[in-house]
Amino acid sequence: MPLILDRIGSAGRKNGNRMSDHDPRRRKRKNTLFSFFGIVLLLVSVVAGATYVATRPVMLRIAVGASDNNDKKLIQAIAARFANDHNPVRLSVIETSGGAENLAFLAASKADIVVVRSDLDLPRDAQSLAILRKNVVVLWAPAGRRKRAVKAKIGEIGDLTGRRIGLIGRGDENLKLLKVILTESGVAPEKVKVSQFGADQIGQMAHDPGLDAFMTIGPLDSRITSEAIVLTAARRGEPMFLRIDASDAIAQKHPLYQSAKIPGHVFAANPARPDDEIETVSVNDLFVARSSLPDAAAGAFTRQLLAARQGLSRDNPDAAKIEKPDTDKDSSLPAHPGAAAYIDGTERTFLERYSDYFWAGILLLSVIGSAGAWIGHYLKRDEKDLATVHRDKLLGAMTRVREASSESALTALQTEIDAVLRETLDCYDDGAVDEGALMALSLVLDRLHGAIVDRRAELAAHTDNSARFGVTRPGNRIS
Template sequence: MTLRIAVGPANSDDVKVVQTLTQGFAQHKSQVRLRPIQTDGATASANALAEGKVDLAIVRGDLDVPKNAQAVATLRKNVVVLWSVPAKGKKKGAKITKIAQLAGHRIGVVGRTQANVNLLKVILQQYGVDPAKVEIVQFPANEVAEAIKAQKADVYLAAGPVNSKITADAIAASIKEGGTPTFLAIDSADAIAQNHPVYEASEIPAGTYGGSPARPEDEVKTISFAHHIVARKGVSETTIAAFTRQLFAVRQQLVTEFPLAAKIETPDTDKDAVIPVHPGAAAFVDGEEKTFLDKYSDYIWWGLMALSAMGSIGAWFAGYLKKDERDSSNHQRERLLDMIAAARKCETTEELDQMQTEADDILRDTLRCYDHGAIEEGALTAFNIALDQFHAAVADRKTVLMSLPHNLQRAGAQFRAAGNA
């Protein structure tokens, strides 16, 4: 089974993680394999999933998530880092230490995605700063250092993992230009998370970006959001359970050579989760993956019941069709029992021989009925008992008749014939 997974943009950490997972699955000859489909970014990946072009996608949690998307894993969590850079020369002004001071300033957003701009606006609005009263400029990651050197912004915003190289390089560029960056705390992180469930309150640990003194010197409160691995709703529970199991198995093996794999976490399985969890992933997380019998026991049970019912109906119908044969066999058995009594009263051996011939015919018909299934083994056993008694009666009567003189046998037969007349 090969699953198509949408991920982008090119050369991003997300693409590197997916490529590493793809190679890991192939090396371990896993049941589920991956085929990366590269896109322009998280929005394009989400659209590909919504249109059914892929089975999995890497999406950003604070963007519109497709309605047919269900969470499989959290690929990584990203923190928002806001810092101000001291102005130099003619641009030198009051030091910015709080978000509430940002009105009238230029804010540089690292990365070209509109999602980071939207994120900045959420933060500004929480602090009563009208986004229209700030100038927002976006810079590609590879142009941030030059932008800082040219003092193209007063404050910068970056979003990525806590140990993001892009963020670390941008802060290092700020220091290189002779200033000490001031980290702006998002003290209202809890309120933002409450109003916008896609975000969570988080912290940037002291010393995250190195230096002496440490940068930042103290823990800084901020908000975070996640990148998720989501599956199309139509992908089977069994397949996603297998994929999730493989994902977390290979993660442990890849951490040493690819540290970003350590960021992968299990999805939120709560019923009120922002992105509902896929049943297959939930089964893995909760330790409730179903075995073959668990998944199909109901079908097997109903199948057996149906077969049993069909068998019963078939047996009844077959029995109904063989009713005449069964009735005939019963009559012949009754006839054989009558012949036992008659044999004991026979006056000649000729009569006994005639009865023996009739018994042979009855035996032949009875065996044919048994072969056709018209009578069961129990009925055949009862017939055999009657037949044995008949043979015994014939043998006993022949012994008696053979012991009488021949003229007495003839006289007895004539007397009986006259009586019948």
């Protein structure tokens, strides 16, 4: 092989600019180098693009009722925290009129996440991401200030038959929950009159003499509940809190509700109320999404939300009420698989989520590589045949060397051999000729070189003899 390189080098020196930058072999090398860097740049671009797509922030639209100022402020604070912490999930807050419009936005795919109560008419594919807060039912009746009461005092829910209840909250869900409580407690709902008041009508409710009992639904530290208890107590006397003894039965028959307890003295006032623990029913406000929300986005939202609640609670106490969703598979409102995976510790990593794509990419590259190798082999078949032709030419040149009758004939043969070698090396650079074939060619070239040297010696000796005896022949030719 060194002999081949030496020969091709000498041929380049003889032919001047034939081995310059315009030489086809050098151009092929440059093109191959440029192609290599082009492929590397393409692969880097593909990897960078895939990484950007996989890790770029996901913007989720979240709908919250603007009428509940506390919820709106909390959701806005959560969205700001997600953005400030450069989290992978960001929130775009949509203000609505309330739970019904939130659900309409969710059904129309105008929102990805909504804040709603769990006992609303949710879509079939609705799934929870987290619990915003637990709301408890507080039922009480005033003791009265008159010495002679026209009606008997109310000491339990069964005494509400034929009475009138003031209910804070104009939504149908509050009225629905009251009817469930009455029915499961043995009271016919149609025998109880209900007057609904807005959150801004607590004073009006407390001054209504026709009301026999009151009901609120909200968190234990609800300002509305505490204010209603204080105002009704000031107007009508100390409250008698009504136990919901059927709370366990309600939770079993209506899974969207849970059995709960109101701790004693939770409604801090002077005096503290209630005196003792009270059985009641609770219902949750939830972050809800549809099952079509990607698992990765759902899991990331839940993870970010639970991680941010402690920091948010310093300025917004409602953030401390956020809890993990119920991941029980038998739950009436199941947790989103992405959120459940995070809670249960089965969340898949980036590589686990995209491993199928990686293996598919590797398989595709393997197929493309095999196809490229076959195509390359097919396209270079002519060059491989040309290498065989070149070898046969060199073998045939052996006979021509031995029959050469002059130095000029040998020089012409050597020029042809150099051209053959150049083409062969071009084929080698292109990969059409392997090193084994090149070694075989080197052996032929070695024999050919020796034959040329011997023939030159013969021609030189014959020329000397002719000159010694005064014999000359045109062109120094010998027979």
